[in-house]
Amino acid sequence: MLKQEKNYDALRLSNQLCFPLYAASKEIIKRYKPYLDEIDLTYTQYITMMVLWEKEKIGAKELGEKLYLDSGTLTPVLKTLEQKGYVTRHRSNEDERTLLVQLTDPGRKLKEKAVTIPERMASACMLLTPDESATLYTILYKILKK
Amino acid sequence: MLKQEKNYDALRLSNQLCFPLYAASKEIIKRYKPYLDEIDLTYTQYITMMVLWEKEKIGAKELGEKLYLDSGTLTPVLKTLEQKGYVTRHRSNEDERTLLVQLTDPGRKLKEKAVTIPERMASACMLLTPDESATLYTILYKILKK
DNA sequence: CACAATTTGATTGTGTTCAATTCAATTTTA
DNA sequence: TAAAATTGAATTGAACACAATCAAATTGTG
Secondary structure (H helix, E strand, O other): OOOOOOOOHHHOHHHOOHHHHHHHHHHHHHHHHHHHHHOOOOHHHHHHHHHHHHOOEEEHHHHHHHHOOOHHHHHHHHHHHHHOOOEEEEEOOOOOOOEEEEEOHHHHHHHHHHOOHHHHHHHHHOOOOHHHHHHHHHHHHHHHHO | OOOOOOOOHHHOHHHOOHHHHHHHHHHHHHHHHHHHHHOOOOHHHHHHHHHHHHOOEEEHHHHHHHHOOOHHHHHHHHHHHHHOOOEEEEEOOOOOOOEEEEEOHHHHHHHHHHOOHHHHHHHHHOOOOHHHHHHHHHHHHHHHHO
16 A cells, blocks of 8 residues: 555645735735825824724723734834824723723824825725625624624 | 815725734734644744745745745744754855755654644634635735735 | 946844733622 | 722733845846
């Protein structure tokens, strides 16, 4: 009997779904960089501001849940945004454990500059059809739903 | 005439495609962690080994291109894998600038342990139908194709 | 051959990212 | 109510991740 070669196909990089997901995520963030450099925000700072542009005031915990970031990541991000003058950080009166993050006027103003970014990103880098975008969106949120 | 409110819909986190991509990527890597802990590899080390399991010997530059990683990331990863005894790092004879990374026997052995990971990940975490997986795969590589 | 331009990997600096731990505040339970 | 458990943020440590820069080697051009 011939020695049977074990089947390692499952370990081929090209057979992984995790890998193109990981690579595409980094690739998109990289493509954002030139636009985000214009308003001097990193990607993480940008998505944080996005939440605040929708909801002026929010607890740090809820913010972290929306962004899928834990406190170890979010704490320095929020401190940087505070230094830049875009947010304030204060403890809640009801519960001193809770940190409330609030948008400032300069933070609100930044929204005006940022509003052109999604469209410019789309026209410059979005090679997907509307149909593909919608499908991708649905599948990704299915993964996140857990 | 009523003051027209500017349309900020494009800046809503829920309207971004980049964000679920970013979040899902991190989420999947997190789900891998328990399995990768068993063989004491990080995700980055794991995908690096994956390439080496397919191609025993490879230049650092080509490796970085396959993994979408630059030298600043790859150099410490390769040094760690060398310390763990899974790879060797040597300069090429033809071109002293080129770093050749080669799989060792322990590195090859690790493949045996790793081979169960993709299937266990799939059954534990993969809530996508085969059809969805295939679609996701295609779209992600379309993004990466650039 | 000479030398500028290019290529390649390594280094440095900044910014995440998360697990684990700590600490204070709050809530639950005995 | 007092003790125990829980919660929320901050801190720490290890590992990415990439831009910018550097040094060494090779290549291209006259």
